[in-house]
Amino acid sequence: xxxxxxxxxxxxxxxxxxxxxxMTDEQIGAxxxxxxxxxxxxxxxxxxxxxxxxxxxxxxxxxxxxxxRRKLARxxxxxxxxxxxxxxxxxxxxxxxxxxxxxxxPVSVDGLERGVVWRSGRSWWREVDGxxxxxxxxxRREAADAVVQTADVRAExxxxxxxxxxxxAGWVAGGxxxxxxxxxxxxLPGGRSGAAWGPVWRVTGREExxxxxxxxxxxxxxxxxxxxxxxxxxLARFVRPAAETLAGLPGTPFRLLFPAEHxxxxxxxxxxxxxxLRRRPGCAAAERALVLLAGVEDGSSRExxxxxxxxxxxxxxxxxxxxxxxxxxxxxxxxxRRLAEHAQAFAARAAERFEAGGGALTEEYRAQLRG
Numbered sequence: 001x002x003x004x005x006x007x008x009x010x011x012x013x014x015x016x017x018x019x020x021x022x023m024t025d026e027q028i029g030a031x032x033x034x035x036x037x038x039x040x041x042x043x044x045x046x047x048x049x050x051x052x053x054x055x056x057x058x059x060x061x062x063x064x065x066x067x068x069r070r071k072l073a074r075x076x077x078x079x080x081x082x083x084x085x086x087x088x089x090x091x092x093x094x095x096x097x098x099x100x101x102x103x104x105x106p107v108s109v110d111g112l113e114r115g116v117v118w119r120s121g122r123s124w125w126r127e128v129d130g131x132x133x134x135x136x137x138x139x140r141r142e143a144a145d146a147v148v149q150t151a152d153v154r155a156e157x158x159x160x161x162x163x164x165x166x167x168x169a170g171w172v173a174g175g176x177x178x179x180x181x182x183x184x185x186x187x188l189p190g191g192r193s194g195a196a197w198g199p200v201w202r203v204t205g206r207e208e209x210x211x212x213x214x215x216x217x218x219x220x221x222x223x224x225x226x227x228x229x230x231x232x233x234x235l236a237r238f239v240r241p242a243a244e245t246l247a248g249l250p251g252t253p254f255r256l257l258f259p260a261e262h263x264x265x266x267x268x269x270x271x272x273x274x275x276x277l278r279r280r281p282g283c284a285a286a287e288r289a290l291v292l293l294a295g296v297e298d299g300s301s302r303e304x305x306x307x308x309x310x311x312x313x314x315x316x317x318x319x320x321x322x323x324x325x326x327x328x329x330x331x332x333x334x335x336x337r338r339l340a341e342h343a344q345a346f347a348a349r350a351a352e353r354f355e356a357g358g359g360a361l362t363e364e365y366r367a368q369l370r371g
Contacts, residue, residue, distance in 0.1 A: 010047040013038050015059045020066035028063050035060050090148045096140065105140065107147045114151040117143040129154070164189065164196035165237070170245035171197075177235035180216060182206055183252055186238045197239065199223070200249065204256060222250040254299025261299075270311070273343040277318050280336060285321070289314040289343075296350075305354035308347050315344035 014034045018027075035056050042048045096117070097106035104118040107126075115128040123136030124143035128150045137143040167173055174186055184203045190196050204227065205217035216235070219227035241249065254261075270293065278286035289311045295301035296308060319340030 010045050010051060011038070011042060013051055013055045013059075015055050020063050023063075023066075025067070025070065028067050032060055032063050032067075087145065090145055090152075091141075094144055094148050096144050105144075107144045109148050109151050115147040117147065126150075166196075167239045168197050170242050171239040172242055174235075174238035174240045177216075177232045177238070178214070180206065180235070183256060185221060185241055185246060185249065188235070188238050200241075201228075202252070202256070258299065270315070270343040270346045273339040274315075274318075276339055277322070277336060277343075280322060282321050282324075283318055285314045285317050289318075305351050308351035308354060312344050312347035312351060315340050315347055319344060 014031070016023075016031050020028060023031075039048075039052060039056055042051070093110050095108040095111075097108065097113075099105055100116075102118075104116040104127075106113050107115045107117055115126055117124055117126045117140055119125075119140070120136075124138070124140050125136055126133050126143045126147050128147055133146070133150065135146075137146060168187075171187060174180075180186070180203055182203055182205060185200060186203070187197045187200055190198045200221040201218040202221050203216050204219050207215050207217075209215060214232045215229055216232070217227060217229050219225075274286045274290050274293065277283045278290070280286075292301070292307045292311050292314075296304045296311075301307050319337055322336040322340060
């Protein structure tokens with residue numbers, strides 16, 4: 001608890017006299033804590049500032065510097081120990097052969113020849129798996145050790161690529177991209193960093209081009225992110241979902257299952273009118289109409305004709321609301337009335353279309369609605 005007492009003499013700070021280099025880590029930590037607690041306790045005293053500047057800060061700075069020096073020294077020792085252990089392990093796996101007529105020494109790693117080293121000028125150079133490396137080394141042993149490190153890095157990279165090439169759980173190898181069709185679901189390999197496999201994509205279109213090239217339009221499954229266009233040569237490797245995995249993914253959107261029907265319903269759109277009326281006082285019915293309209297457009301409505309009739313009734317109600325003298329906006333009431341009349345007439349015609357089963361309303365979709 002901080003003290004607010006300013007009367008009486010200032011208590012002396014618990015500043016130690018021992019050399020920080022001769023103190024243990026626990027002693028340094030305890031003195032720093034004591035100095036901080038003392039500073040907080042006497043900070044309201046008139047003489048606290050001078051004591052802080054001349055006694056507490058210099059001592060605490062010296063203690064903190066010593067603690068940091070020890071931390072860095074420990075880190076360097078541990079790193080040196082790890083590097084020494086790694087070097088010993090690599091040398092145990094390395095064997096340098098006899099000098100060849102061309103002046104090069106073969107280097108074997110785990111019993112398998114992986115490269116050669118040779119001296120040129122004052123430096124030793126290396127070649128790993130037939131590829132010369134650009135940097136030189138001071139001794140033959142250093143160059144041979146570099147051969148081992150390069151071989152290990154390449155082996156680890158190959159293992160990682162093999163691991164990342166394995167299909168994830170619930171997915172199988174996709175096969176030839178030429179067999180991809182619209183509405184197929186797939187995943188593509190990820191980059192060198194991050195996840196081994198990217199997000200789930202759904203093919204939304206396939207287009208043949210001159211010269212035999214084929215492009216695929218794709219969009220992410222279960223996301224509103226932007227889609228992509230990829231050519232067949234970009235799909236050398238992909239995976240498809242197994243049956244149980246596909247069943248757990250979000251279903252195909254209505255606009256993709258029935259594109260003609262979706263296009264026809266978009267033409268019936270009166271959302272602009274309803275959205276404009278929604279901003280007017282007392283027009284909460286516009287929000288209810290927009291919810292119904294969204295269900296009709298995305299195919300979730302099981303009774304589109306009835307819903308469009310209800311939208312027409314709500315539009316008529318909105319027309320009466322904006323015309324009431326107590327609630328109408330005198331600057332916009334004529335425009336609002338026309339919007340409501342247009343929405344009412346358009347929704348009524350849409351309801352008649354659904355009732356008649358005309359337009360692009362397919363038998364397949366009507367069966368889905370009845371189911």
